[in-house]
Amino acid sequence: MTMTEISQPQIIDIKDLSFEQGAHLLIKKHLSELPVGGKLGISGHARELAIHLRGWCRTQGHEILFGTNGLDSVNLNQTTNSPFVAWIVRGKASTGRWKDAERAGAPDFREPNAIAERPPSKWGLAARGAKIEAGAPEFYFGLDSKTDVWAENVPRLYAQAAAAQWNPNTAIDWETPFELPVEIETAVVQVMTYLIENETAALLVPARFLAQIHPHFREVMQLLAIQVADEARHIEVFTRRATFRGHELGLSTVGGQTSLKTLFEEPDFTLSSFLLSVLGEGTFLNLLWFLEEHAPDPITRRGAQLAAQDEARHVAFGMGHLQYQISLDPTVRERLAAAVRRRFDALSQTTGLNEEVFDSLVILAAKEWTPEAISEGFGKVQKLKNEMHQSRTARLQKLGFSAKEAENLSSLHTKNFM
């Protein structure tokens, strides 16, 4: 392609490039360099160039002038080798479309004004930092303010999460040989059954909020998506372990599901983050560490270890989000405390952790049926419960609750752990 600018107007020679091969791209590029009303001459020798040029100009709102008027100001021999086809007069539609378009922040959250406090609903699904045509349709995102969802550690956590994804097939050596007495295996299966149920809640709760978050808060959306994927993997691993020896799955109790239902139905993102990520998954961390240390077989230990790594990130996001909220509005703490009390009241008529799960934890920690081993296992589970309480209390204090308040709120947490 050659182009010569003797003066206005310009002529481009697109040679044998046809519209079915992308001729419009070259023409568009050169038109964009002209003011509205500017003339661009087209030379070329593709067979149907004149026909397609006419149709294309019509749809784009450009005027097309056939004939050689104006060519006398241009020495064709010096400009093109192909026959002259037509003049295009640039229409105003191509610029009109972008009038009042606005830039939706910036892709890098560290840039000034990268993230809007309350992005407009009409920014919709556009990439953060994109230039958005005016008049875009409005989307409804219930969580559309930075205060609602943001945490300063989100970008870092997302990067960590993306880097730490693991493949259940290869991260766990499913071939490692082990033998367990049937009662111990049954206890493992019961704990796995309980974990699957709880991880299902931990998958669905963020998934429900995910679609409500304005995509402008990209890193939060991404982090929650990975959180959901994490839980999907946990469910896979625990299901594979539960069925590893061909046993039927264990029991699911009314008390356990009632406790999870209060999490599942919490409509407020912040309160849900608090109850699920900080208190629930925080407590689960202790449980997973317990299993990593005391489970009777290598597959369960490794599965618990991998799941705990992921859960630690989920807890960190919950903590980061709440710290961000509290830094903007310290009264959020009162709402958090009220949420714990409300959940406690709602669950006051239930029994908490089912007996089968508690017993199973004792058995798998005991590893054998002797009075000494059972006593030791029982002690370990009591210690676990104490550690769970201590961890919760520490996190609550980190959120600014006094030692006494933290102690009190931790003791009101569901006996079902999650």
Place this chain on the structure above:
Amino acid sequence: MNDSEILVMGAVAYDPKVVTIWEGFKAYFYQNGLNFDYVLYSNYERQVEDHLAGRFHVAWNSPLAWIRAERLAGSTGQKVEAVVMRDTDCDLTSLIVVKSDSGIGDVSDLKGKTVAVGAIDSPQATLIPLSYLRSHGLIPGVDFEVQYYDLLGGKHGDHIGGEREAARALIAGRADAACMIDGNHLLFLSEGTFKPQTTRVLAQTETFDHCNFTVTESAPQRLVERFRQLLLEMSYDDAAVRPLLDLEGLKEWRTGRTESYRALETAVDEFGFYDNDGNITASNYRY
């Protein structure tokens, strides 16, 4: 609201999007102080008849409907006016397309061949290109066979289906040539109906115009003027109206003109589609 203060428009529902389009225009007119409503017809023939009978004020007419409206009006001493049209209604051409390897090098080579066309009432895919061939010495049905893809009669070819079927007939070898509006040749290439380099444009007609808003003399002049003014003021720069313009396929409205309907008038007479008084005389026309 007094009915006399409402400008009522008739349009043909050739596609479900027609409802979206006119609901959008209705809101635009209403926001700008013009009370506007519309009625939808399943075909242009009833629309033209009702328009001339005074059942509504403005018709969004195909070029063929315009010709019938003009003739029907003339037969009773009335006049119709084309007030506004789209930029994309101006200076269209129709194409006769053949396969690249067909050996058909000239229009005269179509003698004895089969030419696929669109709906029987399509100006761009049937009437105008067939008239073009006649002007080049080939009588449709005598010198070559006409293969109609008569989809959605009465909609005057507004629906692209007939043209696409004609194009497919060409590719499938059921026809030796296919007729279509110029813009659709590029569309069929880009959507894959035509593979690159497999077709060739054998002939291109002179330019002609397409739709217009038609008014009768009895239409309320003040409302029609406001209607005309509001349409011409619509700017593609305006994000509020741009989706409507995109849906209706234009960048700007232009003042109506009627001098570029002559090729179609000639075709209408040649094929006996309407008589001079606007009566339908085409024998095999179903709508």
